[in-house]
Amino acid sequence: MVKAWKSLILLFLLFFKNGNCAKNVIDIIIENTQPIKIKENRRLPLFVWVSIPLNVTEEELKLYLNQLIERNIVVFTKWYIPKEEIENEIKEAIKIDRIKKDLSFPVAIDATSIVYGFFDGSQETGHIDEKGKVFFDMSFSPNVKMGCPFRIEKRYYIIKERLEKFLKAYKDEGIEIKYWVVDWEIDGPIEWNSAWDNSKKCVICRKNIKDIENFDEFQKVIKRKRADLQREVFVNTVKKYFPDCLTGNYAVNPHDGYRYWWDYFEKEVEGATYQRKHNALFRRWFDEFKYSGYTIAMPVIYTWYRFFNDYNFEEKEYRWFYPLLKEATSVGKNTSENIPIISFVHWQTVVKPKQLPSDFVPLSREKYKELLWHLLFKGFDTFCLWSPLNEIAEEIKVLHEVYSESFKYNDFILKGEPVFWDVPEEADCVISGLKMKNKLLIIRSDFKKEKSVMKVKIDHKKIEIPIISGPFILEIK
Numbered sequence: 001m002v003k004a005w006k007s008l009i010l011l012f013l014l015f016f017k018n019g020n021c022a023k024n025v026i027d028i029i030i031e032n033t034q035p036i037k038i039k040e041n042r043r044l045p046l047f048v049w050v051s052i053p054l055n056v057t058e059e060e061l062k063l064y065l066n067q068l069i070e071r072n073i074v075v076f077t078k079w080y081i082p083k084e085e086i087e088n089e090i091k092e093a094i095k096i097d098r099i100k101k102d103l104s105f106p107v108a109i110d111a112t113s114i115v116y117g118f119f120d121g122s123q124e125t126g127h128i129d130e131k132g133k134v135f136f137d138m139s140f141s142p143n144v145k146m147g148c149p150f151r152i153e154k155r156y157y158i159i160k161e162r163l164e165k166f167l168k169a170y171k172d173e174g175i176e177i178k179y180w181v182v183d184w185e186i187d188g189p190i191e192w193n194s195a196w197d198n199s200k201k202c203v204i205c206r207k208n209i210k211d212i213e214n215f216d217e218f219q220k221v222i223k224r225k226r227a228d229l230q231r232e233v234f235v236n237t238v239k240k241y242f243p244d245c246l247t248g249n250y251a252v253n254p255h256d257g258y259r260y261w262w263d264y265f266e267k268e269v270e271g272a273t274y275q276r277k278h279n280a281l282f283r284r285w286f287d288e289f290k291y292s293g294y295t296i297a298m299p300v301i302y303t304w305y306r307f308f309n310d311y312n313f314e315e316k317e318y319r320w321f322y323p324l325l326k327e328a329t330s331v332g333k334n335t336s337e338n339i340p341i342i343s344f345v346h347w348q349t350v351v352k353p354k355q356l357p358s359d360f361v362p363l364s365r366e367k368y369k370e371l372l373w374h375l376l377f378k379g380f381d382t383f384c385l386w387s388p389l390n391e392i393a394e395e396i397k398v399l400h401e402v403y404s405e406s407f408k409y410n411d412f413i414l415k416g417e418p419v420f421w422d423v424p425e426e427a428d429c430v431i432s433g434l435k436m437k438n439k440l441l442i443i444r445s446d447f448k449k450e451k452s453v454m455k456v457k458i459d460h461k462k463i464e465i466p467i468i469s470g471p472f473i474l475e476i477k
């Protein structure tokens with residue numbers, strides 16, 4: 001996610017609070033969405049990566065939660081490490097979640113704040129060069145001293161202990177945690193940016209990574225360590241208290257062995273294995289999900305600005321659609337049915353420069369909505385909206401429109417089988433669909449000026465897909 005924007009959100013929240021402005025983020029969410037009329041408990045809720053502001057009264061909180069329940073929207077309770085007394089922070093979180101429990105509102109925890117700091121900047125966590133000098137890798141963030149992946153095990157206990165305090169308090173209160181997720185990014189072992197160069201200079205890394213001169217081997221060791229850390233410190237600890245709780249981390253998901261996008265802090269490494277499409281590099285990716293033990297896949301479907309320059313499709317909207325569809329296909333096709341896919345999503349261009357090129361074309365609202373349908377028809381279960389506050393009104397509106405409408409097709413979404421996986425290499429017609437018995441629920445997106453009826457084969461039968469916008473049902477005859 002984008003850290004600078006997060007601080008911006010905090011600033012906004014402070015402004016709203018201190019300016020005594022009545023509108024907070026929950027008001028914005030409620031104002032821009034409608035109750036869902038069709039009830040279906042088996043569908044997962046729509047998540048929004050925000051929490052209830054702390055300055056609301058108990059009555060206001062209940063009112064908010066009831067309105068969110070009507071909309072099937074879940075917001076998170078954030079766990080923080082306060083400057084003083086962790087017990088106070090636990091009490092604050094429990095105060096909110098006790099009310100959520102009473103109203104049967106699913107308890108979802110964003111534990112990001114409390115799981116950070118394996119690399120706490122201490123000398124004991126740094127790399128060590130041949131002369132015995134400790135050094136750090138500052139290539140990820142000027143604020144994070146990334147150190148040696150093999151010198152953080154002492155930190156495991158500190159973070160685990162912090163986490164257990166929260167978990168135990170919830171258990172003692174009889175509050176069941178249903179979803180436990182984090183946005184854990186710039187911390188712990190990562191193979192990108194200058195990590196490889198630095199590890200090669202470190203005597204501890206050299207001792208621990210057999211074939212360190214080979215990036216693929218380096219990546220395997222580093223990512224396996226990252227996955228093991230998450231299993232041991234996060235997943236197993238949560239499970240100890242709440243065995244049925246679903247756990248996940250931002251951008252950790254099953255895939256086809258490649259990743260089709262770059263996070264805001266990631267830089268290319270010469271010597272890594274890539275596939276190229278136009279100027280875009282698809283990176284070979286390790287199966288972090290499998291070893292981490294997470295039970296939710298949390299892919300990231302954001303319109304990163306970079307896509308616009310990485311591709312040269314003349315039909316410019318396809319520059320957004322193509323990589324996001326590649327990622328969605330990779331995740332949808334490789335995630336087993338028992339693992340829910342809760343995708344982070346954001347429509348408006350992410351990490352935009354101040355000055356946009358004159359030929360810039362963002363992803364249109366219409367095409368974004370279609371993209372969301374494609375995700376649902378490729379096996380995605382639901383979404384988790386991440387958004388800066390100034391964009392959240394539009395973001396939740398468009399996302400909730402698709403999510404609510406998808407309730408018309410609950411059976412397909414719950415039981416249907418995704419049947420189309422083709423991502424056209426040129427801007428063309430994109431089809432996704434769910435099959436249930438002899439029926440197909442279809443969405444098609446057209447990127448060519450001349451549209452035509454598409455002919456496909458399902459169960460050895462020829463199907464014609466007419467030019468229709470929005471989802472529609474066809475019979476397989």
Ligand SMILES: [Zn+2]
Pocket residue numbers: 126127128147148149150199202203204205206
């Ligand atoms: Zn090292």
